[in-house]
Amino acid sequence: MANEDQIKFWNEKAGRNWTELQERMDANLSAIHEAIMAFAAPRPGERVLDIGCGTGTTTLALAERVGAEGAVTGLDISQPMLALARERAKGRANVKFVEADASAHVFRPEYDLLFSRFGVMFFDDPARAFANLHGALKPDGRIAFVCWRSPRENPWATAPLDAAKPFLPELPPHDPLSPGPFAFSDAERVKAILAAAGFSAIRIQRHDSAMDMGNDLAFAAAQTLRIGPLSRAAADADEAARAKILDSVNGALAGFITADGAIAPPAACWLVAAQA
Numbered sequence: 001m002a003n004e005d006q007i008k009f010w011n012e013k014a015g016r017n018w019t020e021l022q023e024r025m026d027a028n029l030s031a032i033h034e035a036i037m038a039f040a041a042p043r044p045g046e047r048v049l050d051i052g053c054g055t056g057t058t059t060l061a062l063a064e065r066v067g068a069e070g071a072v073t074g075l076d077i078s079q080p081m082l083a084l085a086r087e088r089a090k091g092r093a094n095v096k097f098v099e100a101d102a103s104a105h106v107f108r109p110e111y112d113l114l115f116s117r118f119g120v121m122f123f124d125d126p127a128r129a130f131a132n133l134h135g136a137l138k139p140d141g142r143i144a145f146v147c148w149r150s151p152r153e154n155p156w157a158t159a160p161l162d163a164a165k166p167f168l169p170e171l172p173p174h175d176p177l178s179p180g181p182f183a184f185s186d187a188e189r190v191k192a193i194l195a196a197a198g199f200s201a202i203r204i205q206r207h208d209s210a211m212d213m214g215n216d217l218a219f220a221a222a223q224t225l226r227i228g229p230l231s232r233a234a235a236d237a238d239e240a241a242r243a244k245i246l247d248s249v250n251g252a253l254a255g256f257i258t259a260d261g262a263i264a265p266p267a268a269c270w271l272v273a274a275q276a
Helices: 004-011 013-020 022-028 030-040 057-066 079-088 126-134 155-167 187-196 217-224 229-233 239-254
Strands: 047-051 071-076 095-099 111-117 137-148 200-210 266-275
Touching: 004 013, 004 079, 013 022, 013 079, 022 030, 030 057, 030 111, 030 137, 030 200, 030 266, 047 057, 057 071, 057 095, 057 111, 071 079, 079 095, 126 137, 126 187, 155 229, 155 239, 155 266, 187 200, 187 266, 217 239
Parallel strands: 047 071, 047 111, 071 095, 111 137
Antiparallel strands: 137 266, 200 266
16 A cells, blocks of 8 residues: 555554644744745635644644635645644535545646645655645645655754763665655755646755754754654664663754754754645
């Protein structure tokens, strides 16, 4: 089954952790959230598909922008995240959620905008997935999404992992094209995938931001063991190793404390848009 590993991953511990940490994760991504919303520019009355909607934050924000005359469908593979999204959207007549794999779901060409905040980098076969998504757009529709640039430009992810490496088994070589948060770090690859899927007028722009990890260093360090690249790498670590990892990550994140006490490591993204 396509994307079987991702479906399993997001319906088990990862999905539960995101659900439990929803408010903190939304705060982490708040600056990037505002940037992609402005970039996508949803309009009143539009129909929008929110790909990888997770706990519903982006879906609800899109619904505010399209208004009562518009409609937003949030789509995700994670049952626990969708359960929270549905709870948060109670009473919103212009919002619905669908549990489905965007690469295989049968769409009608009914959407003005396909939108995603970090939800499109996990497909086993991205060319096939985007070709399928292209079929969800009206003839004059468009797509807009945000994805991560390279790991080294994103120390919110790499600094904790590097700090933990002395306490982890040797990690296997990473395939940069494999499904995962940094699968779309190569802008030329993204362009090629979109073009092959039938999209045109592709534009990709850099966006440099920060991950707002709050001002509680111990909590921020613990969060990296629940969500993000380190959480996977340390999944089988015993309690003694995890204690050493937490201490080391705490020290690594301390290097990103700002003058006002916030933990704010750099976060580097691509903002991507194209026409149907």
